[in-house]
Amino acid sequence: MQRKRDNPTYSIGGRTQRLTERRRVVVAEINLIVAAVDGPRLIVHLGFQRDVLTLYGVRMALDYDAIVKYISAQGGVSIVEIARMLDEQGIPSKGDLRLHWPYEPVVIWDGASEGLLDVLRQLIADERIELNNTQPLVYIIDGAALTLPMADIKSVERKHPYKTARWLPVVFNKR
Structure with a gap:
């Protein structure tokens, strides 16, 4: 059987x-x-x-348009807020990658995932969005800040050749 x-x-x-x-x-x-x-x-x-x-x-x-709409409505959106939006969409934002802008060794974010870096690169290239420097207090209030030495915006504009990595805190605004 x-x-x-x-x-x-x-x-x-x-x-x-x-x-x-x-x-x-x-x-x-x-x-x-x-x-x-x-x-x-x-x-x-x-x-x-x-x-x-x-x-x-x-x-x-990824709902990229929702991020752009949020930036357009709110203004002064930090990378911490964008990372939080990605996490809410189920896309990991934490990782071991670093984003340099406008040149190396100036860092705008460290400890990012590939997904977060892709979104940040898209936002930097997006003609509807502009990137502005800000005070580190914005990031402290949002709950995260880098521990790197600060980059001076005037030095960055002159493309000062820093020898070590420097953090330039930035926010995204509607152009």
Whole structure:
């Protein structure tokens, strides 16, 4: 007597279902898109491999326009605020990368993820947004500041060749 094999189960929307042979054949990959109003899109890739439902990867689609709208409405937006917005969208902002601007060794942020650096580079290149220097107090109030020595904006404008990394605190404003 041959023993009947149990089919694996999967759950969608809190409802558990058995993974039948027919479902295994028909479904090779599913893309679920969950969109929130003025929010990010969550794209989940699911697939079936050896009778087991597996999660191949989760990728958050950045809502860049929401960040630009926020900067346009608020003005004086620090990198800490932008990092917080990315975290709220499910995109990690902390990492081990450093962004130099307008030249090396002038640093505008340290300890950033690739996702945060991509957004900051886009904002710097965006014609609707401008970058202005600010006081470190803005970052202290926002909850994070760098411990590097400060760069003087007049020296930066003259492209002073600093020998060590210097922090230039900046904010983003509508142009």
